[in-house]
Amino acid sequence: MKRIDQVKGTFDQDKDKRRTAPSEATVKRLPRYSRYLARLISGGTLRISSSALAEKMGVTASQIRQDLACFGDFGQQGYGYNVRYLHHKISRILGMTAGHRAVFVGMGDAARALLASPTFVRGDVLAVAVFGAEGVGEMAEYEMDDLKQVLPTLGATLAVLTCRQGAEDILKTLADAGIQGVLNYTNTPLVSPCGEMTVKNVYLDDPCLLLCYHMEKAREDVE
Amino acid sequence: MKRIDQVKGTFDQDKDKRRTAPSEATVKRLPRYSRYLARLISGGTLRISSSALAEKMGVTASQIRQDLACFGDFGQQGYGYNVRYLHHKISRILGMTAGHRAVFVGMGDAARALLASPTFVRGDVLAVAVFGAEGVGEMAEYEMDDLKQVLPTLGATLAVLTCRQGAEDILKTLADAGIQGVLNYTNTPLVSPCGEMTVKNVYLDDPCLLLCYHMEKAREDVE
DNA sequence: TAGATTGTTAATCGATTAACAATC
DNA sequence: TAGATTGTTAATCGATTAACAATC
Numbered sequence: 001m002k003r004i005d006q007v008k009g010t011f012d013q014d015k016d017k018r019r020t021a022p023s024e025a026t027v028k029r030l031p032r033y034s035r036y037l038a039r040l041i042s043g044g045t046l047r048i049s050s051s052a053l054a055e056k057m058g059v060t061a062s063q064i065r066q067d068l069a070c071f072g073d074f075g076q077q078g079y080g081y082n083v084r085y086l087h088h089k090i091s092r093i094l095g096m097t098a099g100h101r102a103v104f105v106g107m108g109d110a111a112r113a114l115l116a117s118p119t120f121v122r123g124d125v126l127a128v129a130v131f132g133a134e135g136v137g138e139m140a141e142y143e144m145d146d147l148k149q150v151l152p153t154l155g156a157t158l159a160v161l162t163c164r165q166g167a168e169d170i171l172k173t174l175a176d177a178g179i180q181g182v183l184n185y186t187n188t189p190l191v192s193p194c195g196e197m198t199v200k201n202v203y204l205d206d207p208c209l210l211l212c213y214h215m216e217k218a219r220e221d222v223e
Numbered sequence: 224m225k226r227i228d229q230v231k232g233t234f235d236q237d238k239d240k241r242r243t244a245p246s247e248a249t250v251k252r253l254p255r256y257s258r259y260l261a262r263l264i265s266g267g268t269l270r271i272s273s274s275a276l277a278e279k280m281g282v283t284a285s286q287i288r289q290d291l292a293c294f295g296d297f298g299q300q301g302y303g304y305n306v307r308y309l310h311h312k313i314s315r316i317l318g319m320t321a322g323h324r325a326v327f328v329g330m331g332d333a334a335r336a337l338l339a340s341p342t343f344v345r346g347d348v349l350a351v352a353v354f355g356a357e358g359v360g361e362m363a364e365y366e367m368d369d370l371k372q373v374l375p376t377l378g379a380t381l382a383v384l385t386c387r388q389g390a391e392d393i394l395k396t397l398a399d400a401g402i403q404g405v406l407n408y409t410n411t412p413l414v415s416p417c418g419e420m421t422v423k424n425v426y427l428d429d430p431c432l433l434l435c436y437h438m439e440k441a442r443e444d445v446e
Numbered sequence: 447t448a449g450a451t452t453g454t455t456a457a458t459c460g461a462t463t464a465a466c467a468a469t470c
Numbered sequence: 471t472a473g474a475t476t477g478t479t480a481a482t483c484g485a486t487t488a489a490c491a492a493t494c
Contacts, residue, residue, distance in 0.1 A: 023484075025485070025486095030432075031426065031428075031432045031433070034432075049450085051451085060486075060487060060488090061487095063486065065452065065454085066454090073453070075451075076493090076494060077450075077451050077492070077493045077494045078449070078450045078493070078494040079494065080452080093436065093439075094432045094433075094435055094436050094439075095432075095435035095438060095439035100435060108336065108339075109332045109335035109339065110332070112336075113408070113427050114427055114428065116331075116332060117426075117428035117431075118428060119428035119431055119432065120428070125431065158434065158438070180438050180442070181434045181435065182434075183430060183434055185336070187341070198437045203255075203258070203340075204340045205254075205337065205341060205342035206254050207406060207423050207425045208340075208406055209253075209257075209319070209342065210251065210317075210423065211381065211404045211405075211406055211421060212317055212318035212321065212381070213250055213253070213316065213317050214404070215318060215321075215323075215381070215403050215404040216318035218403070218418075218419070218421055219403070246460075246461065248460095248461070249461090272474085272475065272476090273475075274475085282462095283462075283463060284463095285463050285464065286461090288475095288476065288477065289461090289462075289463090291477090292476090292477055296476085296477070298475075298476050298477080299469090299475080299476070300469045300470045300475050300477080301469070301470040302470065302475070303475065303476080304476090
């Protein structure tokens with residue numbers, strides 16, 4: 001990476017400018033920005049300043065600008081940010097324009113809930129098939145045993161796991177088939193078996209635990 | 224707080240020792256620690272050192288000790304931490320011993336998934352009733368219209384929202400009935416109407432968006 | 447042009463890590 | 471006692487905020 005830039009020399013310096021790499025904290029804020037911008041779009045708002053956005057997001061204007069500047073120059077001095085353009089850019093950064101196709105292994109409640117979320121309803125990620133359970137909507141349905149055979153034909157990039165058992169074996173099969181991302185709602189924490197695959201373990205009661213902590217604290221603060 | 228301590232003077236200094244307040248980052252790690260400790264308990268492990276725990280959690284031993292030291296002295300020099308004791312302490316910190324009772328407003332897929340999570344299965348939080356939908360397990364069922372009337376009789380501390388509409392009005396009713404915490408799985412972001420209530424908006428597709436971002440990045444890193 | 451607001455640099459703040467005395 | 475490992479203090483690192491020149 002460094003070497004390529006050195007070869008390119010100063011010529012590309014202004015186009016392909018060196019930016020500070022986004023921190024994980026920055027990345028985690030992007031979905032919230034994206035959601036709010038989507039609201040603004042449906043509300044017909046055309047432009048927004050970093051300070052207006054900051055107020056709505058409960059952060060500082062500086063932080064908004066810093067966060068966005070990691071990825072590019074999306075705004076315009078004296079004007080602010082074009083809502084549609086910014087939303088589009090963030091969608092792109094979040095990989096929502098990559099044409100992801102998802103397969104579901106099992107169809108637990110978490111999977112159903114995910115299918116009802118904006119990302120799937122809008123079709124940013126497309127649900128193409130389900131294995132070992134009844135599908136929802138237009139998804140193709142397959143037996144669990146057909147996973148290995150059918151998977152390579154689906155052009156899927158990510159998988160959603162809500163199966164009751166065998167998650168480890170299934171993960172291996174998914175990796176072999178070139179699946180690049182796995183959302184694991186199973187109670188078995190999984191570790192990616194190879195560098196080409198990213199695995200995210202989701203713990204549905206986490207928000208509940210954090211809520212309870214904050215409730216506890218709120219009570220203490222009163223005392 | 225400060226004034227009370229000043230009145231107490233140095234007498235209580237060692238008992239009620241001044242600790243650094245836990246950061247939000249620290250709090251967010253607690254559920255993971257708790258989950259892993261629960262696993263160790265069922266596996267029969269009696270003690271664990273900060274360095275062993277750190278390795279499993281993918282953090283440093285320093286961080287483990289700092290995180291825990293915010294809340295108390297849970298370990299013992301030369302020994303490490305007693306697994307059961309530490310798990311119990313973290314449960315307590317996370318408010319899991321507070322006897323929380325939850326009511327469900329609606330019974331969407333997210334609510335169902337939550338009911339199947341360890342927190343509810345273990346009974347750390349008790350599901351007592353559902354309004355406007357069919358219940359699961361032992362929950363009492365009520366019409367949505369009965370919310371205002373029945374709520375005060377249930378002794379509920381928190382509410383889980385998966386209703387299709389009217390979330391804002393319902394929130395008001397919940398607040399009036401003294402509900403202290405709300406998990407909102409609705410697509411309408413909610414803001415707490417009063418200081419006694421903590422509201423947590425949950426966005427189910429967030430993990431999916433972050434996964435897609437990391438997939439994108441993983442691909443770029445290869446190039 | 448004047449006003450507004452960005453992208454960016456420097457200053458501050460907070461969180462993580464390293465180191466070590468205390469002590470089981 | 472010797473070895474292990476904590477709780478804690480100091481050093482480092484990174485993220486947030488403030489400030490401002492660039493510029494639309």
